Amino acid sequence: MLQQILTGLLIGSLYALIAQSAVLAYMTTRTINFAVASVMSASAFLALALAPFDWLTTPGRIAIVAILATAFGAVLFRVGVAPFSGSSEHDIRWILSLVALGLVFDDLILNSQGGQVHRLGYATIPGTLTIGDVTLSNQLILIGVVSVSIIGIIELASRYTGIGLRMRAVAEDRGTAELMGIRTNRIRIGSYAVGMIGVSIGAVLWSAQVGVSPALGSPLLLASFGAAIISSFTSIGGVLVGGAIFGVVTQLSSYIFGSAIGQVSGLILVILVLVLRPQGIFGKRALEKV
Amino acid sequence: MSKVATFNKTRLKGFAFAGGLTILAVVFYLTVSSGAGSALSQAQLIGQVAALTLAVVGITFLVGRAGMPSLGQGAFVAIGAYTMSYLRMQYGWPTWLAVLVAVAACAVLGGIIAWATGRLRGPQLVIVTLFGATIVYVLISQLPVFGQFAGYPNSEQNGTSSLPVVQVFGISLTPPLSAGQAPTLVAVLLGVLVLTLIGARRLMRSKWGLSLLTIKESELLAAHLGINVLWRKISVFALASALAGMAGVEYALLFGHLQPESFVFVLSINLLVMAILGGNGTVLGPLVGTAIILWLQTSPYVTNFVKWEQKAISHQWYLSSQGIIGVILILLIIFMREGIVGTVSRVFANRSAKRRGRTEQHLPSAEQQPAPIDEPPYIEERNTEERSADKEVRAGAVLSISGVGLSFGGIRAVTDVSLSVDAGEILALIGPNGAGKSTVANMISGVYTPDRGTITLNGRDLKSVPAHLRRRGGIARTFQAPILLLDRSVIENVLAGSKSLGTQSWFRGIFGGPSAHRQGEADLAAAQHALERVGLLELAELRAGDLSYGRQRGVELARAIASSPEVLILDEPAAGLNASEAATLSTLLLRLRDEGLAILIVEHDMPLVRRTAGRIVCLASGQVLASGLPDEVLSDKRVMRAYLGSIAAEITSEPKSSVVEPIA
Numbered sequence: 001m002l003q004q005i006l007t008g009l010l011i012g013s014l015y016a017l018i019a020q021s022a023v024l025a026y027m028t029t030r031t032i033n034f035a036v037a038s039v040m041s042a043s044a045f046l047a048l049a050l051a052p053f054d055w056l057t058t059p060g061r062i063a064i065v066a067i068l069a070t071a072f073g074a075v076l077f078r079v080g081v082a083p084f085s086g087s088s089e090h091d092i093r094w095i096l097s098l099v100a101l102g103l104v105f106d107d108l109i110l111n112s113q114g115g116q117v118h119r120l121g122y123a124t125i126p127g128t129l130t131i132g133d134v135t136l137s138n139q140l141i142l143i144g145v146v147s148v149s150i151i152g153i154i155e156l157a158s159r160y161t162g163i164g165l166r167m168r169a170v171a172e173d174r175g176t177a178e179l180m181g182i183r184t185n186r187i188r189i190g191s192y193a194v195g196m197i198g199v200s201i202g203a204v205l206w207s208a209q210v211g212v213s214p215a216l217g218s219p220l221l222l223a224s225f226g227a228a229i230i231s232s233f234t235s236i237g238g239v240l241v242g243g244a245i246f247g248v249v250t251q252l253s254s255y256i257f258g259s260a261i262g263q264v265s266g267l268i269l270v271i272l273v274l275v276l277r278p279q280g281i282f283g284k285r286a287l288e289k290v
Numbered sequence: 291m292s293k294v295a296t297f298n299k300t301r302l303k304g305f306a307f308a309g310g311l312t313i314l315a316v317v318f319y320l321t322v323s324s325g326a327g328s329a330l331s332q333a334q335l336i337g338q339v340a341a342l343t344l345a346v347v348g349i350t351f352l353v354g355r356a357g358m359p360s361l362g363q364g365a366f367v368a369i370g371a372y373t374m375s376y377l378r379m380q381y382g383w384p385t386w387l388a389v390l391v392a393v394a395a396c397a398v399l400g401g402i403i404a405w406a407t408g409r410l411r412g413p414q415l416v417i418v419t420l421f422g423a424t425i426v427y428v429l430i431s432q433l434p435v436f437g438q439f440a441g442y443p444n445s446e447q448n449g450t451s452s453l454p455v456v457q458v459f460g461i462s463l464t465p466p467l468s469a470g471q472a473p474t475l476v477a478v479l480l481g482v483l484v485l486t487l488i489g490a491r492r493l494m495r496s497k498w499g500l501s502l503l504t505i506k507e508s509e510l511l512a513a514h515l516g517i518n519v520l521w522r523k524i525s526v527f528a529l530a531s532a533l534a535g536m537a538g539v540e541y542a543l544l545f546g547h548l549q550p551e552s553f554v555f556v557l558s559i560n561l562l563v564m565a566i567l568g569g570n571g572t573v574l575g576p577l578v579g580t581a582i583i584l585w586l587q588t589s590p591y592v593t594n595f596v597k598w599e600q601k602a603i604s605h606q607w608y609l610s611s612q613g614i615i616g617v618i619l620i621l622l623i624i625f626m627r628e629g630i631v632g633t634v635s636r637v638f639a640n641r642s643a644k645r646r647g648r649t650e651q652h653l654p655s656a657e658q659q660p661a662p663i664d665e666p667p668y669i670e671e672r673n674t675e676e677r678s679a680d681k682e683v684r685a686g687a688v689l690s691i692s693g694v695g696l697s698f699g700g701i702r703a704v705t706d707v708s709l710s711v712d713a714g715e716i717l718a719l720i721g722p723n724g725a726g727k728s729t730v731a732n733m734i735s736g737v738y739t740p741d742r743g744t745i746t747l748n749g750r751d752l753k754s755v756p757a758h759l760r761r762r763g764g765i766a767r768t769f770q771a772p773i774l775l776l777d778r779s780v781i782e783n784v785l786a787g788s789k790s791l792g793t794q795s796w797f798r799g800i801f802g803g804p805s806a807h808r809q810g811e812a813d814l815a816a817a818q819h820a821l822e823r824v825g826l827l828e829l830a831e832l833r834a835g836d837l838s839y840g841r842q843r844g845v846e847l848a849r850a851i852a853s854s855p856e857v858l859i860l861d862e863p864a865a866g867l868n869a870s871e872a873a874t875l876s877t878l879l880l881r882l883r884d885e886g887l888a889i890l891i892v893e894h895d896m897p898l899v900r901r902t903a904g905r906i907v908c909l910a911s912g913q914v915l916a917s918g919l920p921d922e923v924l925s926d927k928r929v930m931r932a933y934l935g936s937i938a939a940e941i942t943s944e945p946k947s948s949v950v951e952p953i954a
Contacts, residue, residue: 031413032413032417083624084623092359092413092416093623093627095359095413095416096562096566096619096623097619097620097623099361099559099616099619100616100617100619100620100623101616101620102616103556103559103612103613103615103616103619104609104613104616104617104620106612106613107609107610107612107613107616108607108608108609108613111606111607111608111609111610111613112604112606112607218555222420222421222424225417225420225421226421229417259432260428260429260432260433263428263432264425264428264429267421267422267424267425267428268425270417270421271406271418271421271422274407274410274414274417274418275406275407275410275418278409278410278414
């Protein structure tokens with residue numbers, strides 16, 4: 001049981017690492033990146049393509065992947081979101097365009113790389129750590145440490161740096177921020193881009209554990225949305241809590257009821273949260289103005 | 291235009307639509323009726339189009355009309371297909387009962403989702419449907435009862451890999467699976483398709499269909515037009531889900547076997563693409579979109595295109611069928627948001643509008659338009675008669691509010707307001723910005739529930755009465771910024787003011803007979819009359835979004851009076867009007883007053899207030915500052931101070947004083 005809980009917490013931190021990108025993007029753009037699964041599989045395959053170049057070293061490869069993923073995020077916003085998100089909340093063209101872009105990328109990746117699973121071969125700490133009855137893979141522990149660090153850095157940056165302040169200003173009220181001389185479009189593109197750092201690093205570390213394949217992203221996409229919904233789409237650090245809850249619930253119910261129910265339980269939990277407390281654990285209830 | 295002529299024309303169009311579709315269905319069936327092996331794949335294609343079009347019709351109501359985005363339509367197709375098959379295989383239920391239960395199950399589930407997510411908007415609803423669809427997929431692909439990836443039914447568990455052929459009155463409905471037999475099932479599916487499209491057309495043209503558009507535009511507006519928004523969202527979601535369930539049932543009958551891969555998440559996306567390609571929210575769009583996408587998926591052109599890509603571009607980096615659908619979706623969003631049917635009908639509508647010369651430029655400008663005094667006398671007579679008959683009953687305060695207060699968080703918007711409006715009276719609510727005028731109007735119409743105090747309509751406490759029932763009870767209003775269906779015609783906008791908008795059921799929308807027709811005619815006459823009174827009848831066929839701001843206000847006013855309300859609340863009706871439009875407005879208001887309406891206007895335009903109001907209530911900081919006859923209130927020093935600031939008040943009353951008081 002303790003084994004399941006700890007594993008759930010570590011996997012939950014991976015979900016949180018993806019979820020921080022959704023929260024960052026939502027805060028400044030009121031949109032969610034439905035194509036994030038494609039960014040993840042693209043990052044994993046990019047890391048795979050860099051595998052033969054040993055002189056790059058592992059941090060060097062991850063840095064390249066992260067930089068390119070950042071550019072990918074910026075392009076997704078510029079091409080897929082910015083032209084299609086009006087002021088109305090009924091305007092859902094951006095969802096369709098992101099989903100469509102996702103279809104195109106997934107198709108390209110599938111056609112060019114094939115559906116099989118490849119071994120990444122680096123960015124991994126082999127072995128396990130055993131404390132008492134609990135055995136955890138070192139890679140998962142690494143993922144947990146990296147996730148918490150990245151989310152922590154972004155949370156702190158959003159509080160204590162100038163860019164972070166501007167970002168929060170845009171999140172609060174885009175129009176006013178614009179009048180205050182903040183280049184809101186840069187902030188919006190930036191928040192899509194910066195979120196991809198964590199997404200790509202998470203994808204590389206995870207694929208080092210489970211293998212590189214086009215199907216890498218979609219389960220993580222749903223789990224990360226789940227994490228963000230449970231905690232709140234307006235709190236960056238909060239996703240660690242949301243991810244932990246989602247991870248532990250999924251792991252525990254898989255352990256007790258089997259894999260099908262396990263997969264479903266997290267999703268049902270998220271739907272319940274949306275129905276009962278749409279703003280999430282840390283969210284404030286929005287007042288509607290007529 | 292005479293009523294008889296329009297009536298016959300609409301009926302004729304209906305018959306033409308039904309006849310045309312039937313002929314089309316028969317022709318398509320005849321091409322495959324031989325059951326020859328060469329026609330099998332075409333028969334399957336036709337059957338699939340007939341089946342999936344139903345699911346897309348559901349999307350067109352749910353997403354296109356009501357604006358409720360869903361990525362879960364494919365999941366309901368799966369639920370319908372698996373439920374029907376399971377009930378037949380496992381319990382041996384007769385097919386008709388299994389079909390009925392499967393479709394009903396989808397409807398109930400859809401209704402529950404709509405009820406539970408009633409508070410959610412846009413992206414959140416999308417996520418719920420996405421998660422729901424994933425849950426369904428996990429269950430059908432992983433639960434052992436459904437055979438996992440062996441599909442359902444499968445020979446290992448069920449002894450056969452195909453559902454038994456359906457028998458109806460001794461005739462077997464043969465699916466197009468083996469050569470040499472007439473694919474009679476396809477004929478039945480085509481029949482269902484024709485009936486569904488006829489029903490969809492009737493429903494879209496009904497008040498029920500129109501009400502969905504108002505929900506998409508603004509739920510606030512919809513509630514103020516008498517619609518129970520949550521309930522209507524539940525019914526449209528249930529309808530869409532039932533249609534998807536029926537599509538699944540037909541799909542299962544068509545292929546006799548279900549594989550979980552057929553119902554992956556991409557199915558929902560593809561159904562959406564079909565809806566958007568055909569024209570989301572149009573009648574024929576679903577058929578056109580579904581036919582094109584399914585045909586593309588099976589046609590050799592896509593295979594040839596992929597081959598060409600591989601040769602010309604890259605062996606590795608090419609797009610296959612699903613990627614091409616992604617590209618189509620992107621292109622549609624950018625270049626053709628109205629889809630094929632929507633674009634074509636827009637072009638035709640523009641042409642016929644040009645032919646008739648009905649653009650706003652061609653019309654006499656507001657100044658030259660006949661004043662509403664020139665209304666046909668018969669209408670005037672009828673109305674005064676009606677009104678005077680029940681004027682007795684209405685005498686006295688129709689609307690009264692006493693001691694009402696409301697806070698938002700810690701801010702007190704309204705602290706203590708009491709006022710009443712009598713039948714045949716115009717009460718003006720004035721006061722500086724932020725005084726709480728609009729909040730009072732919003733509490734009366736049911737946007738907000740006051741924290742304290744009571745609001746009564748004809749003596750009835752409105753405390754727990756929601757906005758839509760207040761509208762049905764006779765309170766109509768306009769908004770500070772007009773909320774119109776900008777893409778629809780002016781007359782449709784005014785028709786949205788009909789009482790039947792909120793009360794008509796979808797059943798009556800589809801199956802309504804002569805009485806529903808008469809109701810529709812009466813609503814149309816009332817809408818035309820209302821438009822005539824605001825002087826905009828000439829513009830009835832124009833797109834509301836093409837009108838000037840002042841005229842849009844006129845349309846909104848016409849919508850408010852179309853249902854002959856008892857109380858009319860106008861939130862700054864003169865804002866944005868030019869002088870002559872304002873004059874027309876005040877004439878109309880006085881006329882409405884004389885007919886016995888109780889009118890409350892929230893207004894800054896003092897000339898209008900002076901010309902129309904019988905009494906004035908001035909608010910400041912959420913309290914009544916002064917109330918009484920216009921001259922008294924407007925010359926009240928406190929009112930002047932509140933309105934113009936202390937200096938102005940001092941200057942007007944005591945020109946020599948130089949003391950500057952702080953603004954209250």
